[in-house]
Amino acid sequence: MHEGVITLGIETSCDETAAAVVRQGREILSSVVASQIEVHRKYGGVVPEIASRRHVEAILPVIDAALLQAGLALDDIDAVAVTYGPGLVGALLVGLSAAKGISYALGKPLVCVNHIEGHICANFLAHPDLDPPMLCLTVSGGHTELIAMRDHGCYEALGRTRDDAAGEAFDKVARVMGLPYPGGPALEQLAKSGDADLISFPRAEVEDSPLDFSFSGLKTAVINYIHSAEQRGEKISYPDVAAGFQKAAIDELVTRVHRAAASTGMKTIAVSGGVAANQALRKALTALALEDGFKVHYPPLSLCTDNAAMIASAGYFRYAAGEVSPLSANAEPGAALTSLQHCSGQVAAGGYTGRL
Ligand code: KG4
Ligand code: ZN
Numbered sequence: 007m008h009e010g011v012i013t014l015g016i017e018t019s020c021d022e023t024a025a026a027v028v029r030q031g032r033e034i035l036s037s038v039v040a041s042q043i044e045v046h047r048k049y050g051g052v053v054p055e056i057a058s059r060r061h062v063e064a065i066l067p068v069i070d071a072a073l074l075q076a077g078l079a080l081d082d083i084d085a086v087a088v089t090y091g092p093g094l095v096g097a098l099l100v101g102l103s104a105a106k107g108i109s110y111a112l113g114k115p116l117v118c119v120n121h122i123e124g125h126i127c128a129n130f131l132a133h134p135d136l137d138p139p140m141l142c143l144t145v146s147g148g149h150t151e152l153i154a155m156r157d158h159g160c161y162e163a164l165g166r167t168r169d170d171a172a173g174e175a176f177d178k179v180a181r182v183m184g185l186p187y188p189g190g191p192a193l194e195q196l197a198k199s200g201d202a203d204l205i206s207f208p209r210a211e212v213e214d215s216p217l218d219f220s221f222s223g224l225k226t227a228v229i230n231y232i233h234s235a236e237q238r239g240e241k242i243s244y245p246d247v248a249a250g251f252q253k254a255a256i257d258e259l260v261t262r263v264h265r266a267a268a269s270t271g272m273k274t275i276a277v278s279g280g281v282a283a284n285q286a287l288r289k290a291l292t293a294l295a296l297e298d299g300f301k302v303h304y305p306p307l308s309l310c311t312d313n314a315a316m317i318a319s320a321g322y323f324r325y326a327a328g329e330v331s332p333l334s335a336n337a338e339p340g341a342a343l344t345s346l347q348h349c350s351g352q353v354a355a356g357g358y359t360g361r362l
Contacts, residue, residue: 087321
């Protein structure tokens, strides 16, 4: 017999096969992540077909390992939470099919979770006393989102990227510099020995949308800088390029958080997603928080990048609010983050309907 609501989380949206067991949406009983990074590295990015095949091989052993580490059996689980999108459709289907199988065979409720909501909820695992309202900055390889979370499961989109995601820009710039995939951590490392003020790259503004992001101009500017220098036969200081790029990207993120905090009056910020692992970003946001008088939260590094504990947490909050998903639920590669039914009165007209 166990206490509290136990959710099994399953995540296979990209290149991590993950399963986790979480109590009450807050306490991690186990979290297992089988990363495919090594497999995809030689191609310089995720190959969807290979990702799906690897997920098929790993999914059942990973779920077994998560249960074993938690000291629980499938029967002890109260609900199965699974990422249904956004992500790679073939990859998503593996996790979703496994979750549906468990749900159907054992009669356990299925809760479909949006991957972005999972990233946001990573903060609830790391900070037991954290609750909305809060401003959420989610920055990963596929997403750059600024969201006002009014209550658990109640979202209002404030801004998003118009082109590349922040992590995608890190990855592409890193690739041009010959760094291994995923480029973010390698670029951050290289930037440490560079001078961020030596090369000034552009900071984008999206016309009439001060909370939206755009990283493709910055990415192109860095690539052009490198190519022009190469053509002129000039020696390139890659650490300085990395530091200049990183500073420009972080400036763009920080200005949006500053504007959103001012316009919403929200005093709590929760940062999440793979790029939230970046120490320079954390430093810049912590400095802004001090200046602007808000509190900023980050998950530990292990919960910034893809994992299933965050999905189990998000699933808990949906389940606790009475939401369960039908077994006919399908993978949605472009799934939009949706609020819970009861939020409709609180979410600004239009809510969150855009593709991620
Ligand atoms: O959240 P995540 O694991 O997967 C997605 O949902 O996309 O994020 C992966 C992304 C990659 O683009 C990776 O380069 C980036 O997060 N990333 C970083 C750092 N660590 C991971 N970017 C900048 N600095 C880092 N330290
Ligand atoms: Zn992610």
